[in-house]
Amino acid sequence: MSDTNATLTLKPKDFKGKVDPDWCPGCGDFGVLSGLQRAVAELGLKPHKILTVSGIGCSSNFPGFFNSYGMHTLHGRSLPHASGAKLSNHEMTVIVTGGDGDGYGIGGNHFTHTARRNLDILYLVMDNQIYGLTTGQISPTSEVGMKTKSTPHGSVELPINPIASAITNGATWVARGYTGNIKQLVSLIKAGIEHKGFALLDVFSPCVTFNKVNTYQFFRPRVQPLEDLDHDASDWKAGIEKAMVWGDEIHTGVFFETNSRLTLEEQEPVLDEGGPLAYRELGLSSEETERIVSRMM
Amino acid sequence: MSGFDYVISIGGAAGQGIATPGNILARLFARRGVHMYAYNAYQSIIRGGHSFLTVRCSDREIRTHGDVIDLIICLNQDTMNRHLEHLGPGTSVIYNSDTIEPGEATEGVQRCAMPVGELAGKGANKLMQNTVAISVACQLIGIEFSALEDVLDFQFSSKGEELVAENVRVAKAAYEHSAANFTPAEQQAPQPSEPLAVWAGNQAFAMAAAGAGVKFYCAYPMSPSTGILHWMAANARELGIMVRQVEDEISVICMTVGAAHAGCRSMCATSGGGFALMTEGVGAAGMMEVPIVVVNVQRAGPSTGVPTKTEQGDLWQVLGASQGDFPKLILAPSSPLDAFQTIPEVFNLADKYQLPAIILSDLLISDETSTIDPKVLDMQPIIDRGELITEAGDEAGNYERYKFTESGISPRALPGIPGYEHVVSTDEHMPDGVLISDEFTHPHKRRAMLEKRQSKMDGLLADLAPPTIVGAADAEVTLVAWGSTAGVIQEAIEQLAAVGVVANHLHFKWLVPFHVDEATELLSSCKRTILIENNYSGLFHRYLRGETGFTVDGHIRKYDGEPFKPHHIVAAVKEQLEGSETLSVPYEKIIV
Numbered sequence: 014m015s016d017t018n019a020t021l022t023l024k025p026k027d028f029k030g031k032v033d034p035d036w037c038p039g040c041g042d043f044g045v046l047s048g049l050q051r052a053v054a055e056l057g058l059k060p061h062k063i064l065t066v067s068g069i070g071c072s073s074n075f076p077g078f079f080n081s082y083g084m085h086t087l088h089g090r091s092l093p094h095a096s097g098a099k100l101s102n103h104e105m106t107v108i109v110t111g112g113d114g115d116g117y118g119i120g121g122n123h124f125t126h127t128a129r130r131n132l133d134i135l136y137l138v139m140d141n142q143i144y145g146l147t148t149g150q151i152s153p154t155s156e157v158g159m160k161t162k163s164t165p166h167g168s169v170e171l172p173i174n175p176i177a178s179a180i181t182n183g184a185t186w187v188a189r190g191y192t193g194n195i196k197q198l199v200s201l202i203k204a205g206i207e208h209k210g211f212a213l214l215d216v217f218s219p220c221v222t223f224n225k226v227n228t229y230q231f232f233r234p235r236v237q238p239l240e241d242l243d244h245d246a247s248d249w250k251a252g253i254e255k256a257m258v259w260g261d262e263i264h265t266g267v268f269f270e271t272n273s274r275l276t277l278e279e280q281e282p283v284l285d286e287g288g289p290l291a292y293r294e295l296g297l298s299s300e301e302t303e304r305i306v307s308r309m310m
Numbered sequence: 311m312s313g314f315d316y317v318i319s320i321g322g323a324a325g326q327g328i329a330t331p332g333n334i335l336a337r338l339f340a341r342r343g344v345h346m347y348a349y350n351a352y353q354s355i356i357r358g359g360h361s362f363l364t365v366r367c368s369d370r371e372i373r374t375h376g377d378v379i380d381l382i383i384c385l386n387q388d389t390m391n392r393h394l395e396h397l398g399p400g401t402s403v404i405y406n407s408d409t410i411e412p413g414e415a416t417e418g419v420q421r422c423a424m425p426v427g428e429l430a431g432k433g434a435n436k437l438m439q440n441t442v443a444i445s446v447a448c449q450l451i452g453i454e455f456s457a458l459e460d461v462l463d464f465q466f467s468s469k470g471e472e473l474v475a476e477n478v479r480v481a482k483a484a485y486e487h488s489a490a491n492f493t494p495a496e497q498q499a500p501q502p503s504e505p506l507a508v509w510a511g512n513q514a515f516a517m518a519a520a521g522a523g524v525k526f527y528c529a530y531p532m533s534p535s536t537g538i539l540h541w542m543a544a545n546a547r548e549l550g551i552m553v554r555q556v557e558d559e560i561s562v563i564c565m566t567v568g569a570a571h572a573g574c575r576s577m578c579a580t581s582g583g584g585f586a587l588m589t590e591g592v593g594a595a596g597m598m599e600v601p602i603v604v605v606n607v608q609r610a611g612p613s614t615g616v617p618t619k620t621e622q623g624d625l626w627q628v629l630g631a632s633q634g635d636f637p638k639l640i641l642a643p644s645s646p647l648d649a650f651q652t653i654p655e656v657f658n659l660a661d662k663y664q665l666p667a668i669i670l671s672d673l674l675i676s677d678e679t680s681t682i683d684p685k686v687l688d689m690q691p692i693i694d695r696g697e698l699i700t701e702a703g704d705e706a707g708n709y710e711r712y713k714f715t716e717s718g719i720s721p722r723a724l725p726g727i728p729g730y731e732h733v734v735s736t737d738e739h740m741p742d743g744v745l746i747s748d749e750f751t752h753p754h755k756r757r758a759m760l761e762k763r764q765s766k767m768d769g770l771l772a773d774l775a776p777p778t779i780v781g782a783a784d785a786e787v788t789l790v791a792w793g794s795t796a797g798v799i800q801e802a803i804e805q806l807a808a809v810g811v812v813a814n815h816l817h818f819k820w821l822v823p824f825h826v827d828e829a830t831e832l833l834s835s836c837k838r839t840i841l842i843e844n845n846y847s848g849l850f851h852r853y854l855r856g857e858t859g860f861t862v863d864g865h866i867r868k869y870d871g872e873p874f875k876p877h878h879i880v881a882a883v884k885e886q887l888e889g890s891e892t893l894s895v896p897y898e899k900i901i902v
Contacts, residue, residue: 016686030733031744060727064572069736077745082725083733084571084743087594088562093561097576100552101526102726105572123564231677250514283552290552291573291724292700295523295693301549302689305517309507310340310684 025050026058030078031095041218041229042072042139044192046079049108049137052202066095068115072139072148072218075110085214088118092127092136099132102289103278106206107133113140117153117173124175127185130209133276135205135212136177139192141220142227149223159226175215176256180249185210187252187269191217191236193229197265204267210276217265239266246270273296314344314369316497317376321393321902322385325357330465331383331440331889332363332679336508338453338459339367340681343503349375351872351902354617355534359897360388362902365865369500373797377877379724380495381450383443384410394419396900397839400496404446406439407626422446422492429483436479444482451489452498458485506681512537514646515605515671518653519577520549521689524603526569526576527552528562534673535607549555563591563604569717571600571734574723575657579605582624585631587741592666593632598734599712599720599763601660601667603653608672610871617684619871620673622692622793622844628668629822631771635760637767639667640822644796645677647682648819659773662696663766664722670821672844674873675860699723701728706730710741714758718765767823772819776828779836781814787883788836790862792818792850793873795842802879813883815849821853831860840886842879874897 030051036042051064063081067073069088076083078245082105086094092108099107116124116138127134143161144150150163154175158167179187186208190198198216217236219228244266245251252269278284287293297305312764320328332348336503339346346367351358356384364375364803375865384390384396390413394403399418407423415421424446430438441462448458459478466474476854486880493633509517516538519527527546529539539555546553552574562578570576580588585606595602608624628640637666639659645648649671660667699705699721706729713720720741737745738756746755779788781803790797796817803813833839833854848868855861866882870873876895885891 031742059728060731061726064725065733066568067616074482074745077735077743080731083735084598084742085566085733085735085737086567086598087590087736090560090564090591090594093556093564094568094571097526097528097565097570098572098725099568100554100565101569101572101574101576103726105725121558123561126561163817281552282547283550287550288727289526289573290550291569291726293525293550294573295525296697297521297549297689298689299690302521302687304548305520305545305689306507306684306687309509309682309687 022057023059025052025054026044028053030080032077034078035074036202037222039221040071042075042191043221044135044195044198045139045216045218046075046197048198048202050219051199052206055199056203056206058106059201062104062106064095064098066091066098066108066109067108068111068120070112070115072112073115083159089115090123091115092120092123095134096127096132097128097161099134100278100290102291103284104132104289107135108206109134109136111138113138113142113154113175114144114152117175121153125179126183128179128213130185131185131210131276132273133209133211133278135202135214137202138215139211139218140175140215141218143220143224145220155225162242171244174256175213175269177253179213180252180256184213185274186212186267186272188213189215189217189265191232191265193233194236194265195237197238201267208270209227209272235261235263236265237262239264239268257268274307314367314497314500315376316368316380316495317364317366317378318383318453319362319364319379319393319591320380320383320385320443321360321362321389322390323358324353324355325360326385327440328361328363328385330437331444332365334444334461334465335365335447336679336681336780337464338448338457339601340506340508341461342457342499343451343499344369344370345506346508346681347372347375349873350677352618358393360390360392360624360902374801374876377875379496381447383447385443387411392901394571397664402445402492402495405650406442422488424484424487429487430480434480434502434859435491437651439480440503441477442484445484445830446488446492449485450495452494453487455482457843460870501757507684507687509646510537510679511540511646511649511671511676512607512697514638514650515579515653515676516541517689518650518655519603520545520551521691522550522657523575524577524695524805525574525656526552526566528556528565529580530556530559530562530584532581532678534582534609535581535605537676538579538605538639539763560591563588564594566602567595567600568604569597570595571725575601575661576604579607581607581609582611582627585624585627589631592668593634593636594736595666596636596638597736599722600662601665601736603656603660603887604670605669606678607669608670610655616871618673620794620844620872620873622672622849624670625697625849628670629853631668635764636824637665637763637770638663639663639770640670640703640723641820642666642670643675643819644793644817646680647676649675650687652819654693658692658694658696659770661698662694663770664696665766668794672794678715697721699727702727702729711743712739712741712759712762714741714762718762771823771825774823774825775817776825777816777832779816782812785812785814785837787811787838787840787887788816789813789842789879789883790816790833790839792821794813795844798874798876799842799879801876802883805876805880806883811887812885824857826857829854830860833858833860838863840866840883842866842874865896866894866896868896870898872902886889
């Protein structure tokens with residue numbers, strides 16, 4: 014592969030997709046999109062070396078609004094598609110984007126297993142605690158008591174805790190951002206991309222149309238960056254403890270981080286040498302063929 | 311039929327080690343150049359129950375376990391009780407006389423009582439009765455002891471020389487006991503000739519894929535498809551194949567699609583239940599135009615069904631896999647060798663037309679162990695990836711992933727190439743990959759893109775070999791079938807010929823797209839047609855009638871979990887030719 018853009022320095026606008034976002038005005042996802050565009054520009058990444066993968070939902074339209082290779086897949090299935098793609102071409106920077114319903118609800122099983130697999134992927138979840146594209150029903154992160162079209166009397170189910178779940182499932186970098194704090198968000202995205210291993214970045218990204226509870230006004234006084242506290246991100250217990258805090262104070266920042274585990278790609282001898290599998294020569298040698306047949310005799 | 315054709319069955323409970331004597335027999339015959347076909351009737355159980363392995367060997371190629379049993383090895387009383395009364399004159403039964411009572415046998419059945427404790431010595435391993443039995447079987451059909459010794463060495467050498475020596479010692483004692491006490495079988499094994507290889511059906515699928523350049527294989531264990539995963543996992547590192555076992559079949563298919571989109575030739579396999587979970591992913595591959603190969607090894611359904619039994623019940627499941635209308639390739643190979651030889655072509659077609667290919671196997675094909683001539687195992691097939699862009703060219707900066715073309719095939723750029731950035735989407739999209747809903751849901755654009763995709767089917771059909779009738783041109787009856795029944799039908803046709811019935815055979819492999827014109831012409835030229843399939847409601851007949859408007863004259867169907875035997879078909883064809891019967895459902899008295 015030739016790398017003709019290697020010498021150019023790209024700006025955030027170079028990562029604008031073919032069309033502008035069709036999100037509602039004021040949607041939190043705008044901040045995440047511009048945050049990612051800034052982050053990748055600042056990291057010096059090139060569009061052809063990035064693969065964005067999403068499922069279905071408002072925030073899953075993300076790849077279309079971002080200039081890179083992209084896969085806009087099935088509802089809840091972004092992580093397995095991304096995992097297959099990453100193993101097929103491990104030299105790509107793979108960024109998975111989506112929402113809380115897509116990732117923690119219908120895709121919950123994949124969320125659990127992708128975390129423990131520790132592929133080198135950044136999973137960027139725009140968490141608005143509501144189903145937006147289906148016009149407002151509870152999501153796996155909706156709070157108890159939340160009244161929606163599907164829960165007119167209020168939700169009685171406990172919300173999932175994506176941060177604590179990710180830590181216990183084996184994710185090696187777990188953080189939370191807030192779309193209203195773009196400076197912190199950009200630095201978290203950069204750290205998440207640079208982390209070697211599965212990185213979850215859950216971002217509060219308010220739905221201005223359907224979630225009238227978890228609004229910018231709700232989050233602004235509550236968010237408390239962990240950077241401002243004496244938090245030891247290498248301590249998973251401390252990370253879980255901070256993740257369980259939900260009330261007048263809600264933490265953002267890096268809850269947990271470890272570099273002590275190898276990624277799946279690093280543990281796979283098949284990827285040791287020869288570059289990405291996707292670009293390798295196909296077919297077997299005569300020696301390989303003979304060896305296989307001789308074992309059958 | 312003249313020549314050597316001998317069937318040995320081994321019955322016992324799961325956990326009694328039926329697989330080992332089965333493997334020993336397979337190797338013995340293969341190394342001697344004798345053709346072998348083994349069918350294992352087993353239960354979904356790890357210990358106990360009843361398993362019944364039938365090993366047929368012959369001096370010609372065989373693709374069914376046949377109709378009769380010449381020799382039974384009973385590893386437990388249950389096997390003896392089930393089978394002794396069904397044995398006819400000239401057969402033998404071998405059993406451990408320390409633990410098993412023989413019961414009443416028909417006159418002319420040789421009961422080979424083996425005092426295993428006395429032969430093996432005090433404190434010998436219980437599995438030694440298997441070695442004793444195999445040795446007696448060898449002696450009865452005239453296989454010299456040295457050949458058995460070689461295979462025992464091969465079978466047990468990984469477990470240490472001591473175990474090999476112990477087995478050889480016990481085998482020798484049993485061999486001598488047999489020679490001194492029993493009458494040899496009328497049929498004696500032929501002299502050794504060119505050795506043959508041994509494989510299982512699932513291994514054929516895996517080997518073919520490896521030869522075709524598969525670089526990514528993903529699965530969730532599910533009988534009877536798991537053999538493919540096992541072969542892939544065992545060979546992954548040596549052959550540079552990424553093999554993953556993941557959380558569920560949804561993840562399996564989505565990883566397969568992701569890997570294929572990024573550029574690897576990718577395959578996954580499952581059975582009907584797992585395929586049910588995969589269906590949305592099949593549609594994703596169709597919509598995003600990503601080439602994948604999916605194997606569905608059918609077992610008796612519905613739902614969990616009968617996990618260890620065979621059936622051709624998933625046809626409509628794969629025909630209707632995933633919502634919407636999109637191009638896909640569906641085929642049903644007729645044997646492990648057919649699968650082996652066709653799979654490279656399937657990968658080429660999936661790549662050329664950028665679509666999902668579904669291979670319908672079944673337990674009968676995937677689980678059978680048989681000999682194969684090593685000379686036909688070409689693992690370096692032609693690999694043609696179609697219009698694949700792997701480096702930057704003139705279109706850099708102006709590339710359209712879903713460009714409109716005459717053939718409907720849009721050149722496919724792999725992620726990683728500068729200037730070819732694009733998004734593939736399960737939403738309907740425009741040539742540049744932008745969703746039509748991002749503009750407004752434009753009916754003309756929707757129609758044009760749908761027609762582009764579907765037009766690929768015309769080229770695909772033209773690339774597939776049309777069906778043909780095999781056998782006598784003026785046959786009084788044509789046996790119509792698909793998939794795994796080909797072998798047993800061929801043998802049934804030979805048996806019919808022996809009783810004066812001239813039958814020929816129309817077998818379908820390529821199911822979607824379907825050769826409507828050719829099939830209609832062939833069917834219309836037949837004097838009489840009988841459709842044979844392993845299901846209750848004639849699933850293939852419904853499809854055939856839908857595509858061609860042709861209704862066959864009669865049906866032979868079996869849906870008890872066990873495969874057809876030649877005599878089932880022979881009896882049913884005769885019944886239909888001689889009478890007014892149009893549906894025959896063969897009944898097998900012996901319950902294995």
